[in-house]
Amino acid sequence: MYALEINHVSKIYNNKFKALDDVDFQLNPGDFVGLLGINGAGKTSLISSIAGINSFKGQIKILGQDVLSNLVAAKKQLGVVPQELAFDPFLTVRQTLVFQSGLYGVKNNQAWIEELVARMHLEDKMDANTRSLSGGMKRRLMVAQALVHKPPLIILDEPTVGVDVEIRKNLWEFIQELHTQGHTILLTTHYLEEVEKLCNQIIMIDKGKIIAKSSKDELISKANGLPIFFEVETTAGLFSESLRQLIVNKELNKYTLQLKTSEEIMLVLTQLQQDGIKVENMNISRPKLEDIFLKYLGR
Numbered sequence: 001m002y003a004l005e006i007n008h009v010s011k012i013y014n015n016k017f018k019a020l021d022d023v024d025f026q027l028n029p030g031d032f033v034g035l036l037g038i039n040g041a042g043k044t045s046l047i048s049s050i051a052g053i054n055s056f057k058g059q060i061k062i063l064g065q066d067v068l069s070n071l072v073a074a075k076k077q078l079g080v081v082p083q084e085l086a087f088d089p090f091l092t093v094r095q096t097l098v099f100q101s102g103l104y105g106v107k108n109n110q111a112w113i114e115e116l117v118a119r120m121h122l123e124d125k126m127d128a129n130t131r132s133l134s135g136g137m138k139r140r141l142m143v144a145q146a147l148v149h150k151p152p153l154i155i156l157d158e159p160t161v162g163v164d165v166e167i168r169k170n171l172w173e174f175i176q177e178l179h180t181q182g183h184t185i186l187l188t189t190h191y192l193e194e195v196e197k198l199c200n201q202i203i204m205i206d207k208g209k210i211i212a213k214s215s216k217d218e219l220i221s222k223a224n225g226l227p228i229f230f231e232v233e234t235t236a237g238l239f240s241e242s243l244r245q246l247i248v249n250k251e252l253n254k255y256t257l258q259l260k261t262s263e264e265i266m267l268v269l270t271q272l273q274q275d276g277i278k279v280e281n282m283n284i285s286r287p288k289l290e291d292i293f294l295k296y297l298g299r
C-alpha cells in the first residue's frame, strides 16, 4: 500500500484558473520527498487538496483511505504543517495542543505533548498565549500541532521560513528522527541545503504540472556546471596567475573567484596557502535551488 497516492489530480479556482493540472505521483511508506516549485507553482494547492481543505478532481488516498469519500479516516493518518500561521489567539500553547489532540480523539496525550514542546523548544511558553509568540515560535507550535496524533504521513509546507538557523537545525534533526522511525515525509522548501540534507526523492512542480520526479542524487548532478562563487578578503599577498584567472570581481579587499566544481574549492584553498595569502574572511556560495530549478526547466 502507498503512503500517499495522488491520482490524476486537477484543481481549478473560480471555474477558470487551473492551479493543478493532472498531478500524478505516489509515495511509498518511508519516503522522504521534497516538493519543489517556485512561488505560485501549486504546492500549497496540492497540500490543501491532500488535507481535504480544497475541492479537486481526481483521487487522493492516504494509506489507502480516500480523502473525498473517507476524510475522517484519511486525516487520522496525516499531519500537515501549513504554510500560513493560524491559531486561536485566546488559547495557550498547552491548550492548543490538548485541543488538537481532542480533535483526533487522542486522550491522555500529556507525555507526548510535553515531548513535542521540548523538541520544539517551547517549554518556557507552555502557558503563554499564542498571540504572544514570535513568528518562529508560532511556526514551531504548528509543527507540534501537526504531530499530536503521531500521523504516519507528515506534510510540511515551507516549515523553516522565518525560523532562525539554530532552531532550523533542531527542526531538521527532529524531522529526520521522525523519518528514521518510519514516518513518510513530504516537504516543500526553497532551501537547497534542506533538500540536500533531508530528502531522498525530489518532485518538481511548475504551473500546476509535475515536470520532474527523480532521486536527490540526480538533481544534485544537474547542479554540476552551475558556477560556485568563492569570496576572499585579503590585504596581504599576491594571487598567482592560476588564481587570478578565476577572479570575476574585486571590491576593495574582496575578491570573487568563480569556480566550476566543488572539487576546485580545495584546489583554491591549497593555492591560497601556497601563495602565502593571508585570508581575513571567505565565503563560498553554491548554486541556489532556484538556479538548479531554472536550469532543469531550461529557462
Ligand SMILES: Nc1ncnc2c1ncn2[C@@H]1O[C@H](COP(=O)(O)OP(=O)(O)O)[C@@H](O)[C@H]1O
Pocket (backbone or CB within 6 Å): 013, 014, 017, 019, 037, 038, 039, 040, 041, 042, 043, 044, 045, 046
Ligand atoms: N484560493 C485561491 N483562489 C484563486 N487562486 C488561488 C487560490 N489559491 C491559490 N491560487 C493560485 O493558484 C496558484 C498556485 O498557488 P499555490 O498553490 O499557493 O502555489 P505555491 O504554494 O506553490 O506557491 C497561484 O497562481 C495562486 O495565485
Ligand SMILES: [Mg+2]
Pocket (backbone or CB within 6 Å): 043, 044, 045, 083, 157
Ligand atoms: Mg505555498
